Amino acid sequence: MSLPGEPSLTRRPIIKFSNASFAYNNHFALEKITLNLHEGEFVGVIGPNGSGKTTLLKALLGLIYPNEGSLQIFDCACEALRCRHRARIGYLPQKERTDPNYPITVQEVAMMGRYGAIGLFKRPTRGDREIVLESLDAVNMADKQKKAFGHLSGGEQQRVLIARALSQRPEILLLDEPTTGIDASTQRRLSELICRLHQKYSLTIVFVTHDINMISPIAETLIVLKNRLHAIGRPEEILTKEILSPVYGEEVIVAERDQRPYIIVHDTHNHV
Amino acid sequence: MFEFLSYGFMQRAFLGSTLIALSCSVIGVFAVLRGVTFIGAGTAHAAFAGVAFAFLMGFPPFLMALLFGLSTVWVTSYVQEKGRMKPDVSIGVFYTFTMALAILFIGLMQGYRPEIYGYLFGSILSVTKGDLIIIFGLSLGILGLLALFFKEFHFISFDQEMAEASGIPAKRLSFLLLNLISLSVVIALKAVGAILVFALLVIPAAAAQQWAKNMRSMMIYSAIIGVSSSWSGVLLSYWLDVPSGATIVLIAASIFVLSVLFSGKGKI
Numbered sequence: 124m125s126l127p128g129e130p131s132l133t134r135r136p137i138i139k140f141s142n143a144s145f146a147y148n149n150h151f152a153l154e155k156i157t158l159n160l161h162e163g164e165f166v167g168v169i170g171p172n173g174s175g176k177t178t179l180l181k182a183l184l185g186l187i188y189p190n191e192g193s194l195q196i197f198d199c200a201c202e203a204l205r206c207r208h209r210a211r212i213g214y215l216p217q218k219e220r221t222d223p224n225y226p227i228t229v230q231e232v233a234m235m236g237r238y239g240a241i242g243l244f245k246r247p248t249r250g251d252r253e254i255v256l257e258s259l260d261a262v263n264m265a266d267k268q269k270k271a272f273g274h275l276s277g278g279e280q281q282r283v284l285i286a287r288a289l290s291q292r293p294e295i296l297l298l299d300e301p302t303t304g305i306d307a308s309t310q311r312r313l314s315e316l317i318c319r320l321h322q323k324y325s326l327t328i329v330f331v332t333h334d335i336n337m338i339s340p341i342a343e344t345l346i347v348l349k350n351r352l353h354a355i356g357r358p359e360e361i362l363t364k365e366i367l368s369p370v371y372g373e374e375v376i377v378a379e380r381d382q383r384p385y386i387i388v389h390d391t392h393n394h395v
Numbered sequence: 396m397f398e399f400l401s402y403g404f405m406q407r408a409f410l411g412s413t414l415i416a417l418s419c420s421v422i423g424v425f426a427v428l429r430g431v432t433f434i435g436a437g438t439a440h441a442a443f444a445g446v447a448f449a450f451l452m453g454f455p456p457f458l459m460a461l462l463f464g465l466s467t468v469w470v471t472s473y474v475q476e477k478g479r480m481k482p483d484v485s486i487g488v489f490y491t492f493t494m495a496l497a498i499l500f501i502g503l504m505q506g507y508r509p510e511i512y513g514y515l516f517g518s519i520l521s522v523t524k525g526d527l528i529i530i531f532g533l534s535l536g537i538l539g540l541l542a543l544f545f546k547e548f549h550f551i552s553f554d555q556e557m558a559e560a561s562g563i564p565a566k567r568l569s570f571l572l573l574n575l576i577s578l579s580v581v582i583a584l585k586a587v588g589a590i591l592v593f594a595l596l597v598i599p600a601a602a603a604q605q606w607a608k609n610m611r612s613m614m615i616y617s618a619i620i621g622v623s624s625s626w627s628g629v630l631l632s633y634w635l636d637v638p639s640g641a642t643i644v645l646i647a648a649s650i651f652v653l654s655v656l657f658s659g660k661g662k663i
């Protein structure tokens with residue numbers, strides 16, 4: 124296993140999109156995507172609303188299949204990926220508020236991450252409970268495991284949902300805007316947590332976000348989507364006016380802060 | 396005062412109402428949490444149309460109720476998939492369509508058929524031995540399948556997409572769950588009546604939700620509320636000679652109101 128800092132060339136590609144297009148009702152959300160993601164790589168995905176970021180994750184989860192081209196995950200066509208391999212991919216969905224009265228505890232939510240691995244007709248064992256506790260511990264929520272999930276704050280709920288994904292013991296972790304709607308300091312703690320998990324478990328991470336300045340220091344690779352693969356590369360290659368302005372508009376300013384590029388997007392028309 | 400227990404019809408009423416209340420109130424938990432209770436209302440009216448059709452053609456009423464009732468799930472699932480609409484719309488269309496059919500079938504009948512109105516308003520005291528066998532078999536089947544797939548149903552109710560992404564056959568299980576909801580409404584039809592059976596699905600679960608902290612406790616509370624309102628409803632309807640279905644529902648509804656007022660959840 125290689126370290127996160129190493130160039131991606133030496134690592135094994137585990138996700139291969141080749142000329143893959145994805146559509147909802149004959150309307151293409153993503154067209155002709157060709158890219159490889161490697162074992163242990165930390166990938167940031169950015170792009171305006173409706174640019175296909177969530178669609179990319181859904182494709183990786185096997186919730187949608189390519190209409191054209193192909194997608195290989197773990198050297199297997201995604202259409203043929205077995206349940207057992209699906210469990211190797213953890214997912215934190217883009218946030219929708221859960222009903223605060225939904226009767227479920229933190230521990231039960233985190234346990235759901237094990238259900239795929241446990242399989243039909245079987246109950247969670249002591250081993251499963253230990254894994255769940257470890258995952259909750261990793262996100263600092265172990266002391267709240269008996270609490271009602273609906274009564275937690277937004278940031279705490281996000282952490283429990285990350286724990287659920289970790290309970291799966293995944294090799295790939297997909298995160299869809301995990302930091303939106305969360306205050307700045309919790310946001311920072313959450314992204315630090317994700318970096319720690321990346322290193323601790325050598326996780327491959329695909330992190331979708333609108334916050335370019337948060338993701339660029341922590342990601343090794345950035346992907347810019349605009350219903351096509353607009354750009355892919357190391358953050359310092361991507362964060363240029365030439366690459367960003369076709370997507371975010373001419374008003375994009377690439378400034379510098381602490382010797383790193385700092386992006387200011389003055390967009391009024393890109394966000395729906 | 397308790398001589399009623401020696402009557403065969405009372406024994407059947409108790410056993411039947413217990414089984415019906417159990418299956419409806421337990422599966423009602425999933426219906427309420429998934430927000431698909433409307434499938435129960437749709438089923439009840441479609442099943443009533445089935446009964447009317449059976450009386451018109453001389454077919455066995457239960458079989459037709461089953462066929463029409465479950466077709467609510469099949470048709471609306473299909474339409475939803477094809478037409479990409481929200482479930483309440485497709486069920487709403489089907490619901491009124493089957494009600495129109497029921498009225499048509501009744502209009503086509505020769506003479507007055509009072510039995511039909513039994514299915515509309517329900518009469519637990521008229522449950523026959525044959526009805527009881529059907530109720531017993533099917534409610535056991537429903538509860539058995541619920542126990543078998545409890546963890547998967549729990550997962551898809553909480554987060555269907557995530558369940559699917561974890562490799563659980565979420566779409567198929569979700570379809571199974573809808574069929575079980577529909578089935579429990581059909582078996583309760585004769586006893587509680589097409590108009591009120593929806594209440595048995597929704598009220599105990601909704602009252603239980605006011606108290607429950609997790610799925611298991613919600614199911615237990617819902618079952619207790621459902622069964623105890625059925626028992627008291629049967630007793631009251633016998634003692635006071637009032638309609639059983641209505642009595643059951645009124646008791647359950649009172650428990651619901653008390654739960655909303657006193658569970659403390661409203662304060663959060």
Ligand SMILES: Nc1ncnc2c1ncn2[C@@H]1O[C@H](COP(=O)(O)OP(=O)(O)OP(=O)(O)O)[C@@H](O)[C@H]1O
Pocket residue numbers: 147148151152170171172173174175176177178179217
């Ligand atoms: N379930 C769906 N049915 C139909 N069209 C969809 C569906 N989901 C997404 N789309 C369309 O696909 C395109 C890409 O959507 P996607 O959700 O991937 O965008 P996104 O980049 O995640 O946006 P956001 O930043 O708002 O989350 C959009 O045009 C959207 O309207």
Ligand SMILES: [Mg+2]
Pocket residue numbers: 176177178217299
């Ligand atoms: Mg999205």
